[in-house]
Amino acid sequence: xxxxxxxxxxxxxxxxxxxxxxxxxxxxxxxxxxxxxxxxxxxxxxxxxxxxxxxxxxxxxxxxxxxxxxxxxxxxxxxxxxxxxxxxxxxxxxxxxxxxxxxxxxxxxxxxxxxxxxxxxxxxxxxxxxxxxxxxxxxxxxxxxxxxxxxxxxxxxxxxxxxxxxxxxxxxxxxxxxxxxxxxxxxxxxxxxxxxxxxxxxxxxxxxxxxxxxxxxxxxxxxxxxxxxxxxxxxxxxxxxxxxxxxxxxxxxxxxxxxxxxxxxxxxxxxxxxxxxxxxxxxxxxxxxxxxxxxxxxxxxxxxxxxxxxxxxxxxxxxxxxxxxxx
Numbered sequence: 564x565x566x567x568x569x570x571x572x573x574x575x576x577x578x579x580x581x582x583x584x585x586x587x588x589x590x591x592x593x594x595x596x597x598x599x600x601x602x603x604x605x606x607x608x609x610x611x612x613x614x615x616x617x618x619x620x621x622x623x624x625x626x627x628x629x630x631x632x633x634x635x636x637x638x639x640x641x642x643x644x645x646x647x648x649x650x651x652x653x654x655x656x657x658x659x660x661x662x663x664x665x666x667x668x669x670x671x672x673x674x675x676x677x678x679x680x681x682x683x684x685x686x687x688x689x690x691x692x693x694x695x696x697x698x699x700x701x702x703x704x705x706x707x708x709x710x711x712x713x714x715x716x717x718x719x720x721x722x723x724x725x726x727x728x729x730x731x732x733x734x735x736x737x738x739x740x741x742x743x744x745x746x747x748x749x750x751x752x753x754x755x756x757x758x759x760x761x762x763x764x765x766x767x768x769x770x771x772x773x774x775x776x777x778x779x780x781x782x783x784x785x786x787x788x789x790x791x792x793x794x795x796x797x798x799x800x801x802x803x804x805x806x807x808x809x810x811x812x813x814x815x816x817x818x819x820x821x822x823x824x825x826x827x828x829x830x831x832x833x834x835x836x837x838x839x840x841x842x843x844x845x846x847x848x849x850x851x852x853x854x855x856x857x858x859x860x861x862x863x864x865x866x867x868x869x870x871x872x873x874x875x876x877x878x879x880x881x882x883x884x885x886x887x888x889x890x
Contacts, residue, residue, distance in 0.1 A: 565744065571685060571717045572747050572775050574645055576793045577815045578611025579808045580777075581800035582619035582649075584845055584852075585633060586862040593629055594862035595636065602640050604857050609808040610800070612645030613637060614687060616678065619798035619845055621867055622649045623689065630674075631681050638682030647719065647796070648678035650711065651689025664703065667693045668710055675711055686716050687750060687796075690723035695730040704732065705739050712745035719777065719796075720746060722763065724753035727841075731759075734766060741771045748775030750796050754782060754841075757790075764791035781837045781844075785826035788814045798844060799833055802851035803883050806890045828889040835882040840869045850876050851883045 583605065586597035605613060615637050616622025616630060625633065638646050652670035654663055675686050688711055694703040712718050720740055723729025729752070732740070740746055749767075753759045760780065767774050768791060778784060778792035781799040788795070788811065800807045810829050813822035836847040849863040 568717050568744065568747050569773070571645070572773070574611060575685075575748065575775050575777065577811065578645075578794050579609070579800055579804070579811050580612050580614050580645070580647060580794065580796040581605065581608075581610060581804055582614040582617040582796060582798040583637075583801050584798075584849060584865070585620050585625070586858050587864045587866050588862055589864045589866075591864075591866040593633070594859075595632060597858050597862035598633065599636055599640075601852065601858050602636055605804070606640055606642055606644060608804040609812075610644065610804060611794075612641070612647060614647040614649060614796050615683065616674075617647075617649035617687065617796075617798070618689075619801060619848075620649070621845075621865070622674075623651060623653050624867055627677065630677065634678060634681035634683060641682075645685060646683050647685040647687050648675070648681075648683035649687050649689055650675040650678055651691070652693075654693045664693060667691075668707055671707070672710055672714070675714055675716070679714065679716055684717070685719060685747075686711060686714070687719040688721050690721050690729040692723075692728070692730050695725065700730075701733060701736050704730070704736055708740050708746070709743065712743045715745060717747045718743075718745045720749040721779075722749055722751050722753065722759070724756045724759055726756065727752070727754040734762070737763065737766060738770070741767075741774055746774070748777055748794075750777040750779045751787070751792070752779030754780075754837075757783065757786070760787055760790055760792075767791070781833045782830075784829055784833065785810065785814070785822070798848065799836060802848045802855065802857075803832060803886045806886050809890050825889055828886045832882045832886045835879045840871075842868050843871045843875075846871055847875065847879045850879050854880055854883065855887075
């Protein structure tokens with residue numbers, strides 16, 4: 564690992580990185596003025612950086628022009644904060660299997676190159692779900708990661724557990740990926756597989772101490788820190804951000820009583836926002852941003868999420884108020 568890669572690990576460790584949404588109007592267009600206002604608010608929060616084009620930001624659904632404008636708004640306003648770019652592809656089911664796999668990898672590389680051109684500093688690989696269940700799954704995953712690593716930018720792996728719609732990595736595959744000099748760590752987002760997080764945390768601790776374990780576990784954020792995560796990259800932090808940053812600070816500073824007390828409120832917020840239907844979490848977070856006066860109501864739609872009952876909003880509001888009032 565180069566000194567440059569090591570410096571990025573230093574900037575990530577102990578930090579909170581919200582995966583940020585996009586301010587869509589009801590017709591699916593982006594309100595870039597509202598987006599700029601959200602960026603101005605977020606850059607004043609106690610975060611180390613943000614993740615743009617991640618699932619929370621519907622990165623795989625944005626057209627190239629919208630992607631570029633969204634990313635450049637963030638990179639131009641970052642003011643020293645790290646900008647992490649989610650990079651991946653949507654498989655073309657109309658192609659034969661081999662051509663589909665090649666197109667998937669080529670599109671992922673193009674998105675990664677585009678991110679770097681727009682000023683992103685760290686790449687975060689979308690889980691390569693196209694390879695799930697193939698006889699050559701492990702080889703394909705490693706080939707995919709090596710192709711992205713070949714761009715030379717710091718690369719975060721992404722472990723999205725198979726039961727949550729992702730793909731599982733064996734310990735052997737993880738070892739091969741962690742050995743690549745461009746790979747600086749892994750984001751864990753298993754939703755409810757505590758054992759998987761524990762196993763990967765143990766592997767990093769025992770064999771790859773230079774790698775950063777980034778929690779993406781909104782539903783057990785506090786415990787994932789206890790397991791060994793040294794940073795957090797979560798969609799939940801797109802709203803009610805400061806208390807979640809405080810939770811990390813309490814843990815890393817050893818203020819255990821304060822940590823336990825605040826964690827109860829963070830868990831309550833997670834249970835209100837990350838619940839079935841799970842894809843509704845983005846809309847629920849946008850509700851919070853409207854309630855906080857950060858984005859306007861007419862620019863707070865997730866056109867790709869499921870419809871949600873209006874009654875849910877009251878629970879989200881109450882849990883957000885409780886969390887914001889806890890610090």
